[in-house]
Amino acid sequence: MAYSYLTHLECSNCGKTHMAEMLQTVCRDCGKVLLARYDLKAIGRAVNPEMVARRPATLWRYHELLPVQSPEAVVSLGEGMTPLLPLPTLGAALGCPRLLVKDESLNPTGSFKARGMAVAVSRAKELGATVLAIPSAGNAAAAMAAYAARGGLQAKVAMPRDTPPAMIAECVAYGADVTLVDGLIDDCGKLIRERSAAEGWFDISTLKEPYRAEGKKTMGLELAEQLGWRVPDVIIYPTGGGTGIVGMWKAFDELEAMGLIGSKRPRMIVVQAANCAPLVRAFELGERHAAKWENATTVAPGMRVPVAIADYLILDAVRASGGTARTVSDEAMIEAVKLLAAIEGLLVSPEAGATVAMAQAMVADGTLDPDEEVVLFATGSGLKHPDIMAEVGRQA
Numbered sequence: 156m157a158y159s160y161l162t163h164l165e166c167s168n169c170g171k172t173h174m175a176e177m178l179q180t181v182c183r184d185c186g187k188v189l190l191a192r193y194d195l196k197a198i199g200r201a202v203n204p205e206m207v208a209r210r211p212a213t214l215w216r217y218h219e220l221l222p223v224q225s226p227e228a229v230v231s232l233g234e235g236m237t238p239l240l241p242l243p244t245l246g247a248a249l250g251c252p253r254l255l256v257k258d259e260s261l262n263p264t265g266s267f268k269a270r271g272m273a274v275a276v277s278r279a280k281e282l283g284a285t286v287l288a289i290p291s292a293g294n295a296a297a298a299m300a301a302y303a304a305r306g307g308l309q310a311k312v313a314m315p316r317d318t319p320p321a322m323i324a325e326c327v328a329y330g331a332d333v334t335l336v337d338g339l340i341d342d343c344g345k346l347i348r349e350r351s352a353a354e355g356w357f358d359i360s361t362l363k364e365p366y367r368a369e370g371k372k373t374m375g376l377e378l379a380e381q382l383g384w385r386v387p388d389v390i391i392y393p394t395g396g397g398t399g400i401v402g403m404w405k406a407f408d409e410l411e412a413m414g415l416i417g418s419k420r421p422r423m424i425v426v427q428a429a430n431c432a433p434l435v436r437a438f439e440l441g442e443r444h445a446a447k448w449e450n451a452t453t454v455a456p457g458m459r460v461p462v463a464i465a466d467y468l469i470l471d472a473v474r475a476s477g478g479t480a481r482t483v484s485d486e487a488m489i490e491a492v493k494l495l496a497a498i499e500g501l502l503v504s505p506e507a508g509a510t511v512a513m514a515q516a517m518v519a520d521g522t523l524d525p526d527e528e529v530v531l532f533a534t535g536s537g538l539k540h541p542d543i544m545a546e547v548g549r550q551a
């Protein structure tokens with residue numbers, strides 16, 4: 156039995172197939188996002204839920220549906236299989252009693268970026284990469300640096316100069332070569348693209364590299380497994396590059412093709428920050444591509460992403476699911492962080508606060524039905540935000 160049933164990569168735009176056995180980024184023909192494809196029928200025959208249930212509690216329990224070919228190549232810090240917790244007190248307060256949170260802050264490096272990086276770094280190492288490079292708003296660089304350290308690879312990161320200091324410090328601590336840029340993640344991306352081409356580094360930018368989405372796909376696999384092989388009614392997701400939306404949407408299709416879930420899909424709700432909302436604007440305009448958001452600012456670094464290469468995949472998924480895309484203010488995020496800590500004991504990042512604020516807004520205007528089962532994605536830990544913590548602490 157194979158460890159992975161990866162067969163090839165397929166362009167999400169032009170449909171061209173590419174061999175998976177080499178390091179590559181976007182489609183060589185059209186420059187768009189490549190998606191990993193598997194022999195789902197064979198996995199369906201080889202694996203059943205009981206087998207998966209007996210495996211260790213990391214995302215590697217789904218290894219047949221991941222791209223790494225050999226167990227020896229896996230670079231792991233124990234990522235995945237995070238708790239799916241009910242939020243009874245918050246749910247009652249909001250008027251949304253079937254409210255749950257997937258607590259991603261418990262991943263290595265304190266954010267769900269660990270999922271994508273565990274898989275992408277393992278696969279890059281397997282395919283012979285030695286130097287990995289990334290533009291990042293904060294958490295992705297920290298996760299990449301940690302997995303590179305674990306796997307014995309070099310890490311080159313470019314981040315905005317005003318990234319939360321804890322995330323810059325993490326990269327330095329993990330031994331990465333850090334460049335601070337006067338600009339946003341897209342400016343960092345330009346720098347990494349140029350340096351990678353010149354120096355032969357492997358650019359592991361999300362959705363330019365095909366396997367970070369596979370790592371984040373495991374959020375959808377876990378959710379289905381933790382609910383007894385079914386999906387919730389609604390998923391509220393703090394969206395930057397949208398890797399999680401693309402990944403989970405793909406996960407549900409794969410699970411259906413394997414006969415593990417039916418055709419029902421959750422409504423996928425994209426939350427963005429009021430001052431960085433390219434996807435929300437495109438959604439409202441009925442467009443499939445999102446123009447760059449100028450002068451993006453928000454306290455939530457994971458959502459400070461002015462352009463998303465997979466805009467069309469995110470917007471397609473939101474629309475096909477009957478979901479929506481909306482913004483919340485930074486103030487509402489921070490209030491929600493405090494509320495979740497005070498009444499449920501979870502200290503999350505502002506991105507996660509955004510999902511709470513969004514649930515609140517959707518119940519208030521009737522977009523969420525009180526009977527619906529709603530899953531919030533708490534994508535990062537509040538402890539990585541000493542600035543916000545300091546403000547909260549001053550209330551002592």
Ligand SMILES: *Cc1c(COP(=O)(O)O)cnc(C)c1O
Pocket residue numbers: 266267268294295361393394395396397398399400456457458504506507534535536
């Ligand atoms: C990166 C990040 C996000 C956005 O995730 P995408 O899947 O890239 O949209 C949300 N929250 C946190 C804490 C992040 O680090």
